[in-house]
Amino acid sequence: MEFKFSNKVEPLKPSAIREIFKSLTNPNVISFAAGNPSPLSFPVEKLQVLANQIFEESPAASLQYGITEGYMPLRRQVEERLRSKFNTGRDFDDTIITSGGQQGIDLVAKVLCNEGDTVVCETPSFIGALNAFRSHGAVLKGLDVGEDGINPDELEAILKTDKRVKLIYLIPTFQNPAGITMSLEKRKAVLDLAKKYQVPILEDNPYGELRFSGENIPTIKSMDDEGIVVYSGSFSKVLSAGMRIGFLCGHSELIGKVAVVKQTNDVHTNQFFQMLCSKFIDTYGLDEHIKGICDLYRENCRTMISEMEKNFPDKVKFTRPDGGLFLWCTMPDGTDMKKLIADFVANDIAVVPGSTFMPDLNRMCYSFRMNYSMPTKQQIVKGVEIMGNVLKNY
Amino acid sequence: MEFKFSNKVEPLKPSAIREIFKSLTNPNVISFAAGNPSPLSFPVEKLQVLANQIFEESPAASLQYGITEGYMPLRRQVEERLRSKFNTGRDFDDTIITSGGQQGIDLVAKVLCNEGDTVVCETPSFIGALNAFRSHGAVLKGLDVGEDGINPDELEAILKTDKRVKLIYLIPTFQNPAGITMSLEKRKAVLDLAKKYQVPILEDNPYGELRFSGENIPTIKSMDDEGIVVYSGSFSKVLSAGMRIGFLCGHSELIGKVAVVKQTNDVHTNQFFQMLCSKFIDTYGLDEHIKGICDLYRENCRTMISEMEKNFPDKVKFTRPDGGLFLWCTMPDGTDMKKLIADFVANDIAVVPGSTFMPDLNRMCYSFRMNYSMPTKQQIVKGVEIMGNVLKNY
Numbered sequence: 001m002e003f004k005f006s007n008k009v010e011p012l013k014p015s016a017i018r019e020i021f022k023s024l025t026n027p028n029v030i031s032f033a034a035g036n037p038s039p040l041s042f043p044v045e046k047l048q049v050l051a052n053q054i055f056e057e058s059p060a061a062s063l064q065y066g067i068t069e070g071y072m073p074l075r076r077q078v079e080e081r082l083r084s085k086f087n088t089g090r091d092f093d094d095t096i097i098t099s100g101g102q103q104g105i106d107l108v109a110k111v112l113c114n115e116g117d118t119v120v121c122e123t124p125s126f127i128g129a130l131n132a133f134r135s136h137g138a139v140l141k142g143l144d145v146g147e148d149g150i151n152p153d154e155l156e157a158i159l160k161t162d163k164r165v166k167l168i169y170l171i172p173t174f175q176n177p178a179g180i181t182m183s184l185e186k187r188k189a190v191l192d193l194a195k196k197y198q199v200p201i202l203e204d205n206p207y208g209e210l211r212f213s214g215e216n217i218p219t220i221k222s223m224d225d226e227g228i229v230v231y232s233g234s235f236s237k238v239l240s241a242g243m244r245i246g247f248l249c250g251h252s253e254l255i256g257k258v259a260v261v262k263q264t265n266d267v268h269t270n271q272f273f274q275m276l277c278s279k280f281i282d283t284y285g286l287d288e289h290i291k292g293i294c295d296l297y298r299e300n301c302r303t304m305i306s307e308m309e310k311n312f313p314d315k316v317k318f319t320r321p322d323g324g325l326f327l328w329c330t331m332p333d334g335t336d337m338k339k340l341i342a343d344f345v346a347n348d349i350a351v352v353p354g355s356t357f358m359p360d361l362n363r364m365c366y367s368f369r370m371n372y373s374m375p376t377k378q379q380i381v382k383g384v385e386i387m388g389n390v391l392k393n394y
Numbered sequence: 395m396e397f398k399f400s401n402k403v404e405p406l407k408p409s410a411i412r413e414i415f416k417s418l419t420n421p422n423v424i425s426f427a428a429g430n431p432s433p434l435s436f437p438v439e440k441l442q443v444l445a446n447q448i449f450e451e452s453p454a455a456s457l458q459y460g461i462t463e464g465y466m467p468l469r470r471q472v473e474e475r476l477r478s479k480f481n482t483g484r485d486f487d488d489t490i491i492t493s494g495g496q497q498g499i500d501l502v503a504k505v506l507c508n509e510g511d512t513v514v515c516e517t518p519s520f521i522g523a524l525n526a527f528r529s530h531g532a533v534l535k536g537l538d539v540g541e542d543g544i545n546p547d548e549l550e551a552i553l554k555t556d557k558r559v560k561l562i563y564l565i566p567t568f569q570n571p572a573g574i575t576m577s578l579e580k581r582k583a584v585l586d587l588a589k590k591y592q593v594p595i596l597e598d599n600p601y602g603e604l605r606f607s608g609e610n611i612p613t614i615k616s617m618d619d620e621g622i623v624v625y626s627g628s629f630s631k632v633l634s635a636g637m638r639i640g641f642l643c644g645h646s647e648l649i650g651k652v653a654v655v656k657q658t659n660d661v662h663t664n665q666f667f668q669m670l671c672s673k674f675i676d677t678y679g680l681d682e683h684i685k686g687i688c689d690l691y692r693e694n695c696r697t698m699i700s701e702m703e704k705n706f707p708d709k710v711k712f713t714r715p716d717g718g719l720f721l722w723c724t725m726p727d728g729t730d731m732k733k734l735i736a737d738f739v740a741n742d743i744a745v746v747p748g749s750t751f752m753p754d755l756n757r758m759c760y761s762f763r764m765n766y767s768m769p770t771k772q773q774i775v776k777g778v779e780i781m782g783n784v785l786k787n788y
Contacts, residue, residue: 001621003594003648004560006508006530012654014462039454047457048449055442060433063441063634068408099493099638099660106659110529114400115509132658135504136400166398200397227395240457242665244493254397260406264526265500266493270664271636 008137030383033350034374050279062272070097071274087222094252101234101246106132121169124357142359149182152189159197174207174324177369206234207324212298214322227251243273300372311388325373331366402531424777427744428768444673456666464491465668481616488646495628495640500526515563518751536753543576546583553591568601568718571763600628601718606692608716621645637667694766705782719767725760
């Protein structure tokens with residue numbers, strides 16, 4: 001049998017990151033390639049106690065079909081937390097529970113984009129989102145994130161000329177992979193442009209709560225007075241990644257359509273874990289738990305940066321995140337990146353090559369992504385030292 | 395903000411069944427409308443014990459990201475069971491764990507269908523699949539299932555003339571909603587036609603193991619010697635529907651592409667429940683447990699049929715399933731179905747109107763679907779009696 005795949009999925013390749021993840025079975029490798037939260041961030045004992053309560057209190061409901069929009073108490077908790085803590089969400093907004101942040105991104109793209117439509121995104125950007133857009137046949141146009149987010153003038157230049165832009169995709173806070181955060185000024189400018197040209201923004205914020213230094217910056221959604229921003233959140237980085245629970249908060253008309261499409265996609269998200277998530281919030285709240293994760297990542301990030309300052313040649317530039325899981329190292333233009341990554345691998349070091357995160361697959365990239373949530377402090381110290389020795393030859 | 399949705403999702407309406415499900419909060423209603431397995435089919439105590447073991451033995455792995463293709467031991471168990479018990483799956487086949495059977499159907503459609511392509515399916519058919527196909531812009535062509543499956547001549551007539559057929563979607567065993575089973579002869583004929591015209595078959599078999607009478611009939615996939623059939627299975631009806639775990643078994647080339655697209659959809663299926671499912675199979679096997687479910691459904695189905703024979707006027711025809719969850723009642727042509735369904739509702743009886751299951755939305759349908767897995771025996775007796783009284787006026 002020879003299969004002929006649909007035009008939109010035919011060119012899709014597996015995400016390099018997931019492939020790297022699969023091959024990371026060699027215990028000698030120090031991996032800075034992961035996108036995983038630290039396993040120390042999973043409140044295992046508490047989840048176990050609450051899981052037992054669910055098995056005893058609501059065995060039938062937790063194992064039975066649920067409604068597509070999500071377990072109602074969890075939806076209400078998410079809405080309440082977004083509003084009270086982040087001033088995010090208004091009366092015209094609605095919330096739907098998704099099977100991880102990834103599904104929210106995928107469904108928004110499916111609902112808004114015909115094949116050949118344009119999605120404006122950041123360069124670099126989250127590969128999972130880029131591939132979701134590609135899988136719907138969208139054309140990606142990337143804008144460089146720089147130090148504090150995309151340039152609004154460049155955004156307007158696209159919006160003015162390309163009438164097929166259906167979505168602006170942004171990760172304004174602790175951007176993956178660049179580790180930078182968009183300034184308040186730019187957030188306002190981008191929102192104004194979205195309104196002027198009536199193009200929805202998808203604000204992806206899986207890391208927003210993981211701030212370990214600096215001042216909080218309001219979400220774009222918090223300034224959205226007409227429902228043009230759809231906000232994607234996730235419990236992956238604050239409770240458990242493997243449970244696949246995220247959410248969208250957006251205009252009820254959009255969320256209603258997303259629900260209809262989610263119904264055809266997976267009917268609903270794992271019911272037991274939605275209840276478990278809800279019970280956790282009810283019993284313990286999230287704030288204290290998230291504070292612990294921030295403490296851990298602050299420590300790891302500071303260690304990584306100070307070791308990099310000690311060991312890396314000056315010509316290697318890198319971002320200094322205020323939160324999240326990643327930082328972004330950039331080599332001088334013209335560096336042989338293929339050779340560099342191979343040299344790292346030969347020295348049992350894994351990082352993710354920056355080319356993975358390019359909306360434009362032909363764009364040269366002299367950067368690589370480093371993760372500090374997964375490795376131990378010892379691994380960071382040792383790994384960065386090894387990398388420093390490799391980098392001396394470049 | 396006024397949203398403009400993509401062409402493929404714009405006309406999509408929420409599935410009537412999920413809407414009915416949402417409104418079934420009135421405790422006086424006797425519902426034959428569900429598609430749910432009986433809560434008695436959930437092995438709650440066993441799952442609880444095993445869940446505790448997972449929390450203790452593999453807390454990090456069960457709450458962390460997993461690989462897209464699924465938890466490896468579960469994939470191997472699924473393959474092993476399909477091969478040894480159903481002679482299904484060959485060396486060129488591969489298996490992927492999906493977030494319920496629904497996701498498998500959705501991903502296969504996405505991978506194979508461009509907008510405007512044709513999917514051949516049964517009339518009536520599973521609304522979740524029909525809406526998944528519609529959400530990809532596919533054109534549905536339905537063939538009447540009759541008493542023992544679609545007519546192969548009618549299938550060939552379409553395959554001969556319509557060069558855009560990309561998929562043949564069938565539920566050969568205990569069809570939802572009709573409750574019929576395709577004969578072995580027709581299975582062979584349909585497979586031959588698929589091979590002749592090189593059009594893949596999606597064999598959806600979520601109910602196949604729930605046989606409570608009659609002789610087992612080989613799956614179409616078991617006769618597939620070239621990888622043209624992709625087989626969809628699910629744990630929803632045999633372990634837990636709310637956990638959302640299903641699987642696809644098909645040619646490795648197709649499954650490889652499905653995996654790439656699943657990665658963009660939800661990264662992977664809930665890891666904890668994949669491990670729980672695997673542990674259940676490992677510890678208890680599925681056969682004994684499924685036997686118990688079959689005993690329950692046999693009893694319920696027989697009760698429903700004997701009560702219908704007693705209470706329904708002769709002009710109401712209905713199918714007599716050998717397994718699964720549903721039977722299908724058909725009124726004489728010209729019956730005012732809207733009035734009938736409303737009369738049932740006024741008498742606190744819920745069924746699903748047959749029009750819901752039509753691939754062709756303009757097709758008249760004088761049938762309705764009855765579910766016997768959810769109601770108790772008492773509810774079946776009482777509900778069918780009430781329905782009999784309503785039906786006397788038609």
